[in-house]
Amino acid sequence: MPTMEPGGERGTRARVARLILEHGPVAAAALGERLGLTPAAVRRHLDALLADGMIEPRTVRPRGQRGRGRPAKLFAITDAGRSAFEHAYDDLAGSALRYLADRMGQEAVADFARSQVSSLLKRLEPVMRTVPADQRVQVLAQALSAEGYAASASKAKSGGDQLCQHHCPVAHAAAEFPQLCEAETEAFAQLLGTPVQRLATIAHGDGVCTTHVSPQSLGDPAQRDKSKETGR
Secondary structure, eight states: OOOOOOSHHHHHHHHHHHHHHHHOSEEHHHHHHHHTOOHHHHHHHHHHHHHTTSEEEEEEOOTTOSSOSOOEEEEEEOHHHHHHHHHHHHHHHHHHHHHHHHHHOHHHHHHHHHHHHHHHHHHHHHHHTTSOGGGHHHHHHHHHHHTTOOEEEEEOTTSSEEEEEOOOTTHHHHHHOTHHHHHHHHHHHHHHTSOEEEEEOGGGTOSSEEEEEOOGGGTOHHHHHHHHHHHO
């Protein structure tokens, strides 16, 4: 599978592919405008990416037109293209963490892992304060999906909720450095305001990262007091 390496023609092609990944489906003209490339240069890079199976063409008929005018040709990233980016990122993350562990120890890796999830905490904590308790897991799943984790939320048969992440961009790095998963789990508990338990991880060979979220009454003091009063 081709890799997204910087430098020269390949570096420009990687930039084209990244724009398609982040903003696709997108037209060739829009790519040329963003990157300052001529139509011929864009076409050359698109042809190469198409040949490698990194992107695929899509046709979209302009809104408001019924059978009139040429459909717009857009380009979208393929599963193979997405995997190439993620593999490169995963390898880089693993190398960086090994360097950090060798130079500063495992505790430094744990600190780094916590710093990585801090942006998620800062962004979602204000939101969670305004969201009803029974909707927090769904809001978290949506936020994780937006970051590429393909997350979903559902009710658990044993009570509480189940949060599933069907994709992990750093699965190989996390297999070597469990601190990444541990920091993420701590962040989930903090955001949801209730105990959580990681049941399975892609890093350990499971098909999905699965987290059980305890009922909100176990984490919210007000809910606990209310439950006690109801039981009297």
